[in-house]
Amino acid sequence: MALLSAPLSRRRLLQLGLGAGLLAACRPAEGPQLLLAEGELPAAWLKQLPDPWRSQQLADPAAVQQQLQVVVQQGVQHTAQPRVQPGAQPGLVALSDGWASGLGSGLASGLGPKVLQPFGAPRLWARLAPFSAEVARLFGSVGAGELAFPWAYSPWVIALRSRSDLLARRQEGWALLLDPSLRGRLVLPSSPRISLEIVKGDFAQLERLRAQALAYDERDGLNLLLSGKADAAVLPLQRLIPLLRRDQRLAVIWPESGAPLSWQLLLRPAASPPQQPPLEWLGAVLEPPLLEQLLARGWVPPLPQAQLAPMARRFPAAMAALLLPGDALLQRCWSLPPLSLAQQLAQQNLWDAAAPRS
Structure with a gap:
């Protein structure tokens, strides 16, 4: 009893607190x-x-x-020693x-x-x-x-910045991306498959589309668009909806022919x-x-x-x-199933062959 009733020093309290913290950190968190x-x-x-x-x-x-x-x-594999602990x-x-x-x-x-x-x-x-x-x-x-x-x-759509002339031609759909005024002013997705999908695998159109690209990066593509370095970008609609109310320069075209989802x-x-x-x-x-x-x-x-x-x-x-x-x-929209290895190789070859020639 004497030991329990003896006052603990500040150093001892800190040691106990640190020990408790380490024990808590070692315990697996409860719940799924x-x-x-x-x-x-x-x-x-x-x-x-x-x-x-x-x-x-x-x-x-x-x-x-x-x-x-x-x-x-x-x-x-049902390995005996899993690389991820159960917790x-x-x-x-x-x-x-x-x-x-x-x-x-x-x-x-x-x-x-x-x-x-x-x-x-x-x-x-x-x-x-x-x-x-x-x-x-x-x-x-x-x-x-x-x-x-x-x-x-979310569909992949065309986002425009201050391009009322292109917006007025929205009925042209994906073909708008090939407009000469967008050469070097267009951001395409980082995934080649999206570009291949929107041209339906047409090699001639893919060549023209790749010649338009400023960058392949949907994550920073919105920044390129908002900063004025790009006039158009192919982006998921979800990223654009919150901006449409507060940025009147932006407009969105969801092509009537459909879009990959x-x-x-x-x-x-x-x-x-x-x-x-x-x-x-x-x-x-x-x-x-x-x-x-x-x-x-x-x-x-x-x-x-x-x-x-x-x-x-x-x-x-x-x-x-x-x-x-x-x-x-x-x-008229479509989802993207996984590709077989043969399909991946075929698309990669098509994509590489359509690269702009220096």
Whole structure:
């Protein structure tokens, strides 16, 4: 008792505090984990993630893909000494379909029933519009279970800065990118596949398109556009919606011929801890009040157009037309399945052959 009642010195208290901190750091955090890249999920939605779930944010999508690849390898190999400790195995992974929009898609080709587990919530997926179904199956056969929750989509569109002359010719669609005035003033996506998709693999048009490019970089492409170094850029619509209200120089063309779609997905690795996904939280993204907040930030869930209409019409007309494009235009858009190795090589050869000659 004498030892317990003796006063502790300030140094001893600090030592005990440091020791407790180290012990806490060594203990695995409780609860299943949502793995994501910074900015890949809307903050308003992420804040609603229920206990005992917690989030781990990595620097960029590449870091998330790298960690998911480790988890995928665990699920396939069932190694005795896993490279990711059990406490760090994610129960959910947020990932854009950038894994499918590059020429390389090694991770995508490895995703499937062997390394992912279905969500087992058909009523939730039944709320989504039909054009999301193949993405939810990760392009598996019709009737296969849903291996991904495609909570938002975004078309690749043409963004213009102070080019009312080109905007007036919007009916020309993707052909506008070949206008002589855009030579050296156009930013194309870093993924060659997007450029190949918008010219439908036409070699002559691809040559002309590549001759127009100032840069291939959608991440900094918006900065090049806003600074006036570029007049046009091919960008995901999601990044443009928040800017349209406050920058009158910007305009967006969603070509009537259709556009490739990018997707935001949630995946459930098979090697993850045995924890049911937070279905209530997943469903919250599809209804008010969260849905309206997401639309204002450009995140559009693939809900039936009639369901989105009441909220989309609260925005300015030009923005509402982008958030609510209509079923006819959406039917002319397409998603990007993973490529086989032979397809990757063929596209790479086409891309390289179309490079501008010095």
